[in-house]
Amino acid sequence: MRRGRRPKWMINVAEERVNILFNRAQEELNLNRDRSNRYVQMALDISKKYNLKIDTTWNRRYCKNCHKFLQPGVNCQVRLKNSRVEIKCQECGKIRRIPYTREKKVKRRRKIEFHTIKKGHNE
Numbered sequence: 624m625r626r627g628r629r630p631k632w633m634i635n636v637a638e639e640r641v642n643i644l645f646n647r648a649q650e651e652l653n654l655n656r657d658r659s660n661r662y663v664q665m666a667l668d669i670s671k672k673y674n675l676k677i678d679t680t681w682n683r684r685y686c687k688n689c690h691k692f693l694q695p696g697v698n699c700q701v702r703l704k705n706s707r708v709e710i711k712c713q714e715c716g717k718i719r720r721i722p723y724t725r726e727k728k729v730k731r732r733r734k735i736e737f738h739t740i741k742k743g744h745n746e
């Protein structure tokens with residue numbers, strides 16, 4: 624197949640397939656762990672082929688090291704530490720740290736906005 628940019632409809636179809644595969648992976652997790660992991664692998668293959676970004680919903684639900692589907696309380700541990708989310712994959716032991724400063728910033732901005740709006744209202 625030709626390399627380079629793909630038509631928009633093709634990317635949309637690919638995105639949909641990635642979403643379906645992650646949903647299936649979640650469904651299969653308690654039924655068939657191997658199949659679940661295969662779905663994740665397929666989804667990642669598609670995303671790589673079409674240069675897709677994994678949706679934020681699923682971005683934290685798989686291990687970037689062993690490519691297995693992660694379910695908090697089943698095969699991964701989620702902890703909050705020093706403004707970071709630590710996701711430990713219990714399949715391979717890899718710890719992934721995601722800073723959540725962006726969420727903090729949004730929260731702070733919202734707080735400021737809230738106060739200025741309130742202030743403006745009183746005047």
Ligand SMILES: [Zn+2]
Binds near residue numbers: 686690712713714717
């Ligand atoms: Zn892992």
